[in-house]
Amino acid sequence: MxxxxxxxxxxxxxxxxxxxxxxxxxxxxxxxxxxxxxxxxxxGNAGAIAWTDVAPLASPGVWKKAASWLLDPLGPLAVRPAYAFQVVPWMVRFLAASSPDRVASSTKAIAALNAQAMPAWERLWRASGTHNQVRRDGCLEVFDRQADLEQARNGWAKQREHGIRVEKLTVSELRDLEPGFSGAVIGGALVPDWVQLDDPKxxxxxxxxxxxxxxxxxxxxxxxxxxxxxxxxxxxxxxxxxxxxxxxxxxxxxxxxxxxxxxxxxxxLDTERGYNITLPEPGVEIRRFIMLPGHGFVLSHLSGGLRIGGAVEFGGLKLPPNWKRVDAMVTKAKRILPELNTGTGQRWMGFRPSMPDxxxxxxxxxxxxxxxxxxxxxxxxxxxxxxxxxxxxxxxxxxxxxxxxxxxxxxxx
CATH class of the missing domain: 3.50.50.60 (FAD/NAD(P)-binding domain)
Structure with a gap:
């Protein structure tokens, strides 16, 4: 009853x-x-159960990185000029959430919620009979710039503090896992307990x-x-x-x-507009979920093709998409995977509901x-x-x- x-x-x-x-x-x-x-x-998301990701976007050093990103209108973070005034209150709170104490508190809260993510999903998958739509091949974090790789090591240390496994990999070890990587790849890591869906829709x-x-x-x-x-x-x-x-x-x-x-x-609450493209015939075999943290986007092999997506754009709910952001991600993806076939694909833009902390x-x-x-x-x-x-x-x-x-x-x- x-x-x-x-x-x-x-x-x-x-x-x-x-x-x-x-x-x-x-x-x-x-x-x-x-x-x-x-x-x-x-x-339109990348289909990842990213319970191993415990770091908030706000951090003590984020403004230095954000300043360089904002100089590139097609980079990992962008603010549409027509929306700049509206996003100021959110940005002020984001700055406040970037203090060391606030970041520590946010990290603790994210880690606590994410620790419940997989057990809760396991129960829902079993109950709904959708457990066969899940893959458990891990995630690769891949870098083509030394500064980004060095910064990532601090993040890996934080993850390990919360009991999350992160295995640092050499270039040769990365290529053993993903033979399609180009010579631009200089290092990375495997997060073995990352989980991915066949398709979120x-x-x-x-x-x-x-x-x-x-x-x-x-x-x-x-x-x-x-x-x-x-x-x-x-x-x-x-x-x-x-x-x-x-x-x-x-x-x-x-x-x-x-x-x-x-x-x-x-x-x-504001919106982080995310962009992606799904390539039905990518021309390369991707065995795992791939993150490119230095560029702010991911490569996700779904049942319908390879999805290249991510980045952050503040532009509210009404401005039209800027599809040049998709083109920029594809260009960077081809630097990592030179054999990538980008001849056809379905573009998408969606709204992530985002709080400053x-x-x-x-x-x-x-x-x-x-x-x-x-x-x-x-x-x-x-x-x-x-x-x-x-x-x-x-x-x-x-x-x-x-x-x-x-x-x-x-x-x-």
């Missing part, structure tokens, strides 16, 4: 995982999304089908308003439809900010205890989704969550 009704706003991977955890606890669940299952960042669709078979309803609507009324949550769509529920979850990624604000929580917002609304937040995961949305879903379901069930959610509260800024 259902213990109550929950409406989840957002049919991305976080919303789907939250629905799964709520169903397990006996809730009657409806998912409301303006475009459908995995229509946004959940379909396929996984989301499979989970959605499994949820539908368990009587989860899917509604196509853009939620424009949310309010609490006499113990009931009322959702109103932009076309005037109304939904009432005992509880609700805001999990609509980059579109979550205005809904949280209606409940009195002003969160500094790299921590998502997970917890109850400060004004409505029957509304939970599950957004702002930035680069870790896929990674942290299953764990987030379980934590939110625990909150909605009146249980004490298994993780201290104080660092993830909406009111921390």
């Amino acid at each position: 259902a213990v109550g009704e929950v409406h989840i706003i957002g049919a991305g991977v976080v919303g789907l995982a939250t629905a799964a955890a709520c169903v397990e606890r006996g809730f009657k669940v409806t998912i409301v999304d303006r475009e459908g299952v995995a229509a946004g960042a959940s379909q 396929t996984l989301c669709t499979s989970i959605a089908n499994w949820l539908a078979a368990r009587d989860v309803k899917f509604e196509a609507a853009s939620v424009a308003q949310i309010r609490e009324e006499s113990g009931t949550v009322v959702l109103t769509s932009d076309d005037g439809r109304t939904y009432q529920s005992d509880k609700a979850v805001i999990a609509c990624g980059a579109w979550s900010k205005h809904l949280a604000a209606q409940l009195g929580d002003s969160v500094p 790299s921590l998502p917002v997970i917890g109850l609304s400060s004004a409505a205890s029957n509304v939970a937040y599950a957004f702002g995961h930035a680069h870790h949305g896929l990674t942290q989704s299953a764990a987030t879903g379980e934590l939110v379901a625990q909150l909605l069930s009146g249980q004490s969550p298994e993780l201290d959610l104080h660092p993830f509260r909406a009111t921390r800024f």
Whole structure:
């Protein structure tokens, strides 16, 4: 018997995982999304369960690196001129989050949440029968510049402090693992416990089908308003439809900010626009997930081809894509993999919902205890989704969550 009704706003991977955890606890669940299952960042990501990545973007030395990146409009970090003024408040908070104390606190919180990521995903994969869509071949971090390699060693040390295995590799060892690497590669490392999906869109669709078979309803609507009324949550769509529920979850990624604000929580959420291209016939065999940290993008071999993607662009939700950013990544990828065939491919741009301290917002609304937040995961949305879903379901069930959610509260800024 259902213990109550929950409406989840957002049919991305976080919303789907939250629905799964709520169903397990006996809730009657409806998912409301303006475009459908995995229509946004959940379909266009690189397909990595990056639980071994514990470092926030903000760091004491990040501004020195960011300054050089910003000089290159097609580099790893860019701010569109038309959006420069709007992003200033986010950047100010990002600077504040770059202090050594704040970075240490953020790292601790990310590591704690990521430590729950794989166990939570294992439970969801088993329950939904999607365990066969997972590969466990590890991740290679690859460098073509000595300065970037030296800096990465500090990050590897931090990962090892949290019990994460990182194996430094020579050039010859890297080529043994990936023979297609060019002479530009000077070193790197293997992160053996990294996990990758065959395709993130396929996984989301499979989970959605499994949820539908368990009587989860899917509604196509853009939620424009949310309010609490006499113990009931009322959702109103932009076309005037109304939904009432005992509880609700805001999990609509980059579109979550205005809904949280209606409940009195002003969160500094912005969007890191990510770009990629998927090459159906790349001409090279990639055996593992490959990160190019010095250039801010990755190479991910999915079931539908090789996906080259990443980088960060601040440009909000409305500006048109700058496809030259894709071309720049492809050019750099060919420096590492000279035999890469880039003749055909599908380009994509999506919105990562990002908080200045790299921590998502997970917890109850400060004004409505029957509304939970599950957004702002930035680069870790896929990674942290299953764990987030379980934590939110625990909150909605009146249980004490298994993780201290104080660092993830909406009111921390």
